[in-house]
Amino acid sequence: xxxxxxxxxxxxxxxxxxxxxxxxxxxxxxxxxxxxxxxxxxxxxxxxxxxxxxxxxxxxxxxxxxxxxxxxxxxxxxxxxxxxxxxxxxxxxxxxxxxxxxx
Amino acid sequence: xxxxxxxxxxxxxxxxxxxxxxxxxxxxxxxxxxxxxxxxxxxxxxxxxxxxxxxxxxxxxxxxxxxxxxxxxxxxxxxxxxxxxxxxxxxxxxxxxxxxxxxxxxxxxxxxxxxxxxxxxxxxxxxxxxxxxxxxxxxxxxxxxxxxxxxxxxxxxxxxxxxxxxxxxxxxxxxxxxxxxxxxxxxxxxxxxxxxxxxxxxxxxxxxxxxxxxxxxxxxxxxxxxxxxxxxxxxxxxxxxxxxxxxxxxxxxxxxxxxxxxxxxxxxxxxxxxxxxxxxxxxxxxxxxxxxxxxxxxxxxxxxxxxxxxxxxxxxxxxxxxxxxxxxxxxxxxxxxxxxxxxxxxxxxxxxxxxxxxxxxxxxxxxxxxxxxxxxxxxxxxxxxxxxxxxxxxxxxxxxxxxxxxxxxxxxxxxxxxxxxxxxxxxxxxxxxxxxxxxxxxxxxxxxxxxxxxxxxxxxxxxxxxxxxxxxxxxxxxxxxxxxxxxxxxxxxxxxxxxxxxxxxxxxxxxxxxxxxxxxxxxxxxxxxxxxxxxxxxxxxxxxxxxxxxxxxxxxxxxxxxxxxxxxxxxxxxxxxxxxxxxxxxxxxxxxxxxxxxxxxxxxxxxxxxxxxxxxxxxxxxxxxxxxxxxxxxxxxxxxxxxx
Numbered sequence: 001x002x003x004x005x006x007x008x009x010x011x012x013x014x015x016x017x018x019x020x021x022x023x024x025x026x027x028x029x030x031x032x033x034x035x036x037x038x039x040x041x042x043x044x045x046x047x048x049x050x051x052x053x054x055x056x057x058x059x060x061x062x063x064x065x066x067x068x069x070x071x072x073x074x075x076x077x078x079x080x081x082x083x084x085x086x087x088x089x090x091x092x093x094x095x096x097x098x099x100x101x102x103x
Numbered sequence: 104x105x106x107x108x109x110x111x112x113x114x115x116x117x118x119x120x121x122x123x124x125x126x127x128x129x130x131x132x133x134x135x136x137x138x139x140x141x142x143x144x145x146x147x148x149x150x151x152x153x154x155x156x157x158x159x160x161x162x163x164x165x166x167x168x169x170x171x172x173x174x175x176x177x178x179x180x181x182x183x184x185x186x187x188x189x190x191x192x193x194x195x196x197x198x199x200x201x202x203x204x205x206x207x208x209x210x211x212x213x214x215x216x217x218x219x220x221x222x223x224x225x226x227x228x229x230x231x232x233x234x235x236x237x238x239x240x241x242x243x244x245x246x247x248x249x250x251x252x253x254x255x256x257x258x259x260x261x262x263x264x265x266x267x268x269x270x271x272x273x274x275x276x277x278x279x280x281x282x283x284x285x286x287x288x289x290x291x292x293x294x295x296x297x298x299x300x301x302x303x304x305x306x307x308x309x310x311x312x313x314x315x316x317x318x319x320x321x322x323x324x325x326x327x328x329x330x331x332x333x334x335x336x337x338x339x340x341x342x343x344x345x346x347x348x349x350x351x352x353x354x355x356x357x358x359x360x361x362x363x364x365x366x367x368x369x370x371x372x373x374x375x376x377x378x379x380x381x382x383x384x385x386x387x388x389x390x391x392x393x394x395x396x397x398x399x400x401x402x403x404x405x406x407x408x409x410x411x412x413x414x415x416x417x418x419x420x421x422x423x424x425x426x427x428x429x430x431x432x433x434x435x436x437x438x439x440x441x442x443x444x445x446x447x448x449x450x451x452x453x454x455x456x457x458x459x460x461x462x463x464x465x466x467x468x469x470x471x472x473x474x475x476x477x478x479x480x481x482x483x484x485x486x487x488x489x490x491x492x493x494x495x496x497x498x499x500x501x502x503x504x505x506x507x508x509x510x511x512x513x514x515x516x517x518x519x520x521x522x523x524x525x526x527x528x529x530x531x532x533x534x535x536x537x538x539x540x541x542x543x544x545x546x547x548x549x550x551x552x553x554x555x556x557x558x559x560x561x562x563x564x565x566x567x568x569x570x571x572x573x574x575x576x577x578x579x580x581x582x583x584x585x586x587x588x589x590x591x592x593x594x595x596x597x598x599x600x601x602x603x604x605x606x607x608x609x610x611x612x613x614x615x616x617x618x619x620x621x622x623x624x625x626x627x628x629x630x631x632x633x634x635x636x637x638x639x640x641x642x643x644x645x646x647x648x649x650x651x652x653x654x655x656x657x658x659x660x661x662x663x664x665x666x667x668x669x670x671x672x673x674x675x676x677x678x679x680x681x682x683x684x685x686x687x688x689x690x691x692x693x694x695x696x697x698x699x700x701x702x703x704x705x706x707x708x709x710x711x712x713x714x715x716x717x718x719x720x721x722x723x724x725x726x727x728x729x730x731x732x733x734x735x736x737x738x739x740x741x742x743x744x745x746x747x
Contacts, residue, residue: 046554067439068345079315
């Protein structure tokens with residue numbers, strides 16, 4: 001399976017996956033789901049707040065919306081809530097892709 | 104019984120004797136305030152925690168045995184690991200660490216039933232404190248409508264806490280909740296304060312993770328059917344957060360707000376104006392000419408009446424802001440604006456304080472408490488007075504009505520509405536420009552992260568809206584009746600005395616104290632097109648912007664009292680100004696008003712929020728200098744263009 005994903009700074013991020021792929025949350029396209037693998041924000045306070053909002057290892061996330069003006073911030077659904085975060089922070093959260101990109 | 108905000112400094116003494124204290128704790132958007140309103144009805148008082156500007160809401164609820172229970176509505180918080188001032192206060196009250204505040208005997212945790220996981224994580228955190236607790240699961244109707252089936256018995260058993268289902272906006276479950284609260288309060292009133300709460304420590308990241316693990320375990324036991332996603336919120340968001348449609352909706356909402364302020368509000372405003380006129384006429388006809396009549400008619404009625412006229416507009420603006428907040432749109436606006444705000448170094452969260460500042464800079468500056476980063480917060484406070492607060496409306500309305508023709512239009516807007524929008528826009532533009540300047544100079548630093556919850560859309564609750572507006576109306580009328588009344592009488596006195604000597608020529612106000620002060624500062628304000636009479640009105644206007652209108656009314660009506668065209672003055676101030684001022688002067692005064700920081704309360708609140716005089720002093724200086732420069736440019740510009 002070969003998937004092309006749009007990324008924040010890099011224009012295109014191409015990877016192939018046989019079973020599971022680990023990518024930054026910022027690279028998860030709208031409509032696709034993933035399971036959070038790690039939350040490694042450099043800023044400890046922000047990292048904790050992410051955890052408190054349910055962005056913890058094992059939570060299922062789905063990117064729901066992108067803001068106008070460059071698609072930043074993004075709105076992700078996690079543990080039943082919709083949370084807006086910036087791409088730069090989302091890039092420090094790694095997710096395991098589970099769902100398919102809907103056509 | 105008066106155990107409430109006014110005397111909360113003594114409440115720790117009275118409270119233990121008279122009434123038990125319970126505190127509502129929950130995340131933002133969980134409907135905590137709706138529960139507070141449903142429990143206490145109108146028996147509530149709003150004030151501040153001592154020393155900080157965090158809003159303190161306390162109410163009384165009558166128990167089944169006629170016993171009053173005090174209820175505290177704490178600021179919303181996601182956890183006890185506080186990051187903002189609001190959250191700190193919520194945590195410290197719960198832990199019994201706030202001076203002069205009693206530690207609550209009972210916690211009422213409020214969780215949104217449609218968003219259980221975060222809510223229950225907070226419940227687990229609170230439970231560790233060892234304070235008796237009851238959980239109110241709010242918005243149960245919405246959760247049921249979305250197919251959620253929950254075994255509350257198991258939930259209660261697993262949490263070890265009584266659970267009550269509520270729909271606070273419809274006052275459902277309030278009775279059950281009250282019964283639970285009362286039985287939970289049995290015997291705890293005189294229990295010693297919780298030991299665990301005293302030895303509280305921040306939880307580690309591991310503990311946060313563990314709590315979510317525990318939440319998952321509990322939910323797996325008590326959830327019979329999981330909640331369905333909200334098709335409406337998703338569908339609406341696809342439109343509201345859409346790059347093009349979302350921006351258009353945003354613009355439409357803001358335009359609608361301003362158009363409404365000018366069309367809908369004019370009906371009640373005209374009515375109030377007419378009634379004030381009736382009262383003036385009635386009082387005038389009863390009394391013989393003299394100092395007392397002059398004081399009542401020209402001072403008190405002209406001044407306070409002139410300000411009361413703006414009550415409908417101010418309430419309408421607050422109604423918009425409250426409804427946008429309640430419906431969930433406000434968070435979307437912050438989401439949409441984050442990138443743009445980021446360009447000037449602010450974040451999406453600054454948008455809400457700035458938008459609130461359109462009603463009044465004081466709640467706006469107070470709303471900056473939700474901004475976690477200190478620099479972001481300071482920048483927002485510094486530029487908040489540039490957004491057009493409602494106290495400027497009276498001045499804008501007066502001058503626009505007098506100087507801008509009503510029968511012209513620009514696109515769908517009348518020319519008057521367009522000018523108004525322009526004034527609002529220039530305030531916003533300057534606010535953003537200066538934020539960018541400050542963020543690159545005096546307040547440099549890295550950009551912190553944004554974590555913004557976008558709550559499920561819901562219809563604004565009329566009850567919450569009603570209570571919110573009632574509170575604003577009270578504040579405004581109290582202000583009109585105290586500060587504004589006092590300043591108006593002062594202006595009346597300064598402009599009436601000393602009387603002109605017998606047989607002197609010229610206007611009597613020329614001889615008064617006000618005239619002398621106005622003449623003294625005239626050289627200073629002449630370059631921006633103001634004469635001494637504007638100077639007279641600017642002085643009390645420095646204390647509170649809207650007083651300018653009543654001050655002008657006083658200055659001009661007092662001046663004409665012994666003159667020939669008394670009737671014209673009494674008919675309306677606008678036409679008088681139109682006859683006296685050039686368009687350039689009016690435009691210059693408008694420009695001055697867009698920028699100038701003429702509000703002692705703003706300075707006071709900025710001092711409290713920043714905890715020093717340094718920032719408010721800086722604010723006053725830069726805004727005064729900028730206002731002068733802006734007014735100068737506009738005055739010269741209009742003169743150069745030859746408009747009149």
